Amino acid sequence: MATGSGAAAAAADAEEKESGSRMITLTSNEGKAFVVTEASARQSATIRSMVDDGGCVDKGFPLPNVDSKTLARVIQYCDEHGNKEAHTVDERAALAKFDKDFIAELDADKAFLYDVTMAANYLHIQGLFALTTQCIADTIKGKTPEEIRTAFGIEYDLTAQDEEEIKEEDTHA
Amino acid sequence: MEALPPVAVAGTVLEDLPEDALLAILALLAPTDAAAAACACRRLAAAASSPSLPLALALRLGLPPPRPLLPASAARLLRSLHRLRRLLGLWRRLPSSSFSGSGYRSTSSSSSLAAFEWAPGGTLAASLLAPSARGLAVAKSPFVTLSIDETGETVAAMGDVPVSVNFVGNNHIVVEAAAASSGDDDDEAAMEGGSPPEVMYMHFANRRSPGAGRKRRSKQGRRRGRAMEAEHFVRIADAEPTEARPLQGLWKLIARLRLHTKGIMAIMQLTGWVFLLAHALGYMTCRCEVGIACSVRNLKLPVTINKLCGNLACPIRLKFHLYKTFASMSVFDFLTMHLPYHVLVRGTHLEFIAVKKRPSGGGISESRTLEFYLVTYDDIGGITCRQVSDTRGQNSGFTPIFWTTNTTFLEQPFSEKELDHYIRREHIQGVDSDHAATENRAISRILCINSSYDVVDHHLSAPLDDMRNVEGRIWLYDDGTFGFGFSGSNSIIDLKHVSSDGCILDALH
Numbered sequence: 101m102a103t104g105s106g107a108a109a110a111a112a113d114a115e116e117k118e119s120g121s122r123m124i125t126l127t128s129n130e131g132k133a134f135v136v137t138e139a140s141a142r143q144s145a146t147i148r149s150m151v152d153d154g155g156c157v158d159k160g161f162p163l164p165n166v167d168s169k170t171l172a173r174v175i176q177y178c179d180e181h182g183n184k185e186a187h188t189v190d191e192r193a194a195l196a197k198f199d200k201d202f203i204a205e206l207d208a209d210k211a212f213l214y215d216v217t218m219a220a221n222y223l224h225i226q227g228l229f230a231l232t233t234q235c236i237a238d239t240i241k242g243k244t245p246e247e248i249r250t251a252f253g254i255e256y257d258l259t260a261q262d263e264e265e266i267k268e269e270d271t272h273a
Numbered sequence: 274m275e276a277l278p279p280v281a282v283a284g285t286v287l288e289d290l291p292e293d294a295l296l297a298i299l300a301l302l303a304p305t306d307a308a309a310a311a312c313a314c315r316r317l318a319a320a321a322s323s324p325s326l327p328l329a330l331a332l333r334l335g336l337p338p339p340r341p342l343l344p345a346s347a348a349r350l351l352r353s354l355h356r357l358r359r360l361l362g363l364w365r366r367l368p369s370s371s372f373s374g375s376g377y378r379s380t381s382s383s384s385s386l387a388a389f390e391w392a393p394g395g396t397l398a399a400s401l402l403a404p405s406a407r408g409l410a411v412a413k414s415p416f417v418t419l420s421i422d423e424t425g426e427t428v429a430a431m432g433d434v435p436v437s438v439n440f441v442g443n444n445h446i447v448v449e450a451a452a453a454s455s456g457d458d459d460d461e462a463a464m465e466g467g468s469p470p471e472v473m474y475m476h477f478a479n480r481r482s483p484g485a486g487r488k489r490r491s492k493q494g495r496r497r498g499r500a501m502e503a504e505h506f507v508r509i510a511d512a513e514p515t516e517a518r519p520l521q522g523l524w525k526l527i528a529r530l531r532l533h534t535k536g537i538m539a540i541m542q543l544t545g546w547v548f549l550l551a552h553a554l555g556y557m558t559c560r561c562e563v564g565i566a567c568s569v570r571n572l573k574l575p576v577t578i579n580k581l582c583g584n585l586a587c588p589i590r591l592k593f594h595l596y597k598t599f600a601s602m603s604v605f606d607f608l609t610m611h612l613p614y615h616v617l618v619r620g621t622h623l624e625f626i627a628v629k630k631r632p633s634g635g636g637i638s639e640s641r642t643l644e645f646y647l648v649t650y651d652d653i654g655g656i657t658c659r660q661v662s663d664t665r666g667q668n669s670g671f672t673p674i675f676w677t678t679n680t681t682f683l684e685q686p687f688s689e690k691e692l693d694h695y696i697r698r699e700h701i702q703g704v705d706s707d708h709a710a711t712e713n714r715a716i717s718r719i720l721c722i723n724s725s726y727d728v729v730d731h732h733l734s735a736p737l738d739d740m741r742n743v744e745g746r747i748w749l750y751d752d753g754t755f756g757f758g759f760s761g762s763n764s765i766i767d768l769k770h771v772s773s774d775g776c777i778l779d780a781l782h
Binding site for chain 2: 210211212214215217218221229233234236237240241242243244245248249252253254255256257258262263266
């Protein structure tokens with residue numbers, strides 16, 4: 101029995117080592133297939149847990165909540181973070197630079213930024229989610245409610261009563 | 274895979290984000306910004322008042338999830354979490370207004386730095402940082418622990434004694450004995466929430482005006498006996514260097530000799546005393562063995578510094594040779610009364626030995642040698658380096674070391690003159706640091722400093738006319754640390770980081 105479980109562990113170990121070279125197919129809601137390395141796909145906690153649970157790696161993963169354009173961008177992030185090493189100072193600096201450029205580009209297209217945020221939230225890609233939410237938070241910082249509405253193109257939907265309630269809460273807090 | 278509503282292909286708006294994402298965004302914001310966001314639209318308003326927001330904030334701060342609370346206390350919990358978050362980091366203690374000791378429940382040390390860090394169990398632990406006897410290590414002693422109680426309120430304690438930690442403005446806190454009854458201390462309590470400048474100034478005004486401050490203190494004193502004196506701290510906003518500001522931050526160094534005002538002033542003071550005495554007793558000149566070859570009119574201080582630099586970190590002995598013998602005990606008694614030195618009679622000369630435990634700030638040498646320096650960039654592009662020293666001394670607090678208004682670095686390749694300037698110098702460093710590594714470390718950039726302590730300090734009685742003393746260099750190494758030296762000396766003072774990513778390096782508990 102003991103030897104049996106030992107062998108199983110060894111097999112799992114070997115599989116783990118091999119997993120770096122395995123390829124995984126992700127399919128967008130438009131049916132477009134994206135083939136990525138397992139290391140890249142493992143950036144997503146959602147996919148990682150499915151792979152680890154012995155899920156249907158060969159069949160690929162359909163992602164009904166993510167469109168092709170968003171998925172392509174998400175994969176760009178996962179490839180950079182999953183496939184590259186980040187041990188040395190230089191490697192970390194390169195990754196930080198990638199993140200900076202990546203988010204700057206997204207920030208220019210707010211609707212796309214929200215799509216990527218939602219995809220990161222849905223796929224549980226912690227780093228990407230932190231990056232996009234931080235970007236949105238940075239946009240809010242130091243602004244008045246009116247300026248926030250302008251920055252995000254939000255329509256004013258609060259009634260006078262709502263505002264009264266919010267103010268009430270603020271004074272309590 | 275759980276079924277989620279499909280994402281709109283185009284025209285997604287902020288309101289479309291799921292609550293998780295909105296909570297994560299709000300958790301990244303300061304309370305004022307979050308409040309502004311809440312006024313922007315319904316969706317954000319709903320998220321901002323969600324009882325899950327404290328959980329999102331705790332998650333973001335890396336804290337264990339708070340115990341489930343009644344929705345009513347969620348707002349309080351949120352406020353407490355924000356309070357703890359604002360306290361995180363390094364703080365500099367302001368010199369206390371009275372340090373006589375009577376009735377002062379001392380917080381154990383005169384250390385001038387405090388670090389607030391997350392501790393197990395979602396608490397925030399503040400410790401006082403002090404130089405340790407072991408090289409570059411920083412001794413950490415427990416100060417105040419803050420936690421959040423079951424009602425969502427912040428509680429602070431120093432050991433078992435409850436204390437209160439209140440913000441006075443964003444970058445200033447007061448740690449004092451917890452209010453026994455709310456009636457008497459409502460001025461502090463009123464300030465803690467917001468931070469309008471008037472309140473802050475009012476507080477300073479009250480603190481400095483002797484009437485108001487004392488009255489309150491004595492009142493408290495009567496009520497509780499030995500009351501703890503309020504301790505004031507200001508935030509060290511930029512404690513670590515950034516790419517754009519490579520010199521910024523809090524640094525530490527092993528000093529063999531204090532090469533700044535205090536030390537020089539002490540030597541001058543001492544020399545002055547000897548000359549006064551010698552003069553009064555009918556001697557015109559005297560000579561000091563370690564190199565103060567001087568007469569009353571001509572004090573060659575650079576010589577002093579240069580010679581003393583070679584000494585190790587031990588009490589520095591200055592021997593003043595008097596040209597005629599005298600042995601009046603009253604003279605020595607007089608000296609020992611007024612100077613922090615032992616005066617020994619050795620044949621025909623006097624020997625002054627710095628007292629190991631100095632009673633106050635000024636001194637030539639001392640037993641502990643680790644020092645903290647804070648380098649800040651100002652709004653107009655200059656750099657100031659100050660020493661953060663004991664809070665109990667006369668020159669306590671924040672002694673300027675150098676400043677420069679020109680922050681343009683000399684880049685590689687450096688001129689031969691610059692390299693020679695560097696190579697000829699000796700590094701001053703800790704006994705336990707890797708000597709070879711320091712010697713072989715490469716310089717990445719050089720900065721010229723054009724003004725030093727003596728320009729800043731008005732108390733220095735004899736201005737140094739020698740320009741070599743105010744000019745200096747900062748050598749930025751490729752490992753991110755730097756060293757500095759003045760033209761009048763032959764040494765390089767190397768500095769090390771105190772913290773990295775918010776963690777205190779080389780900490781000893």
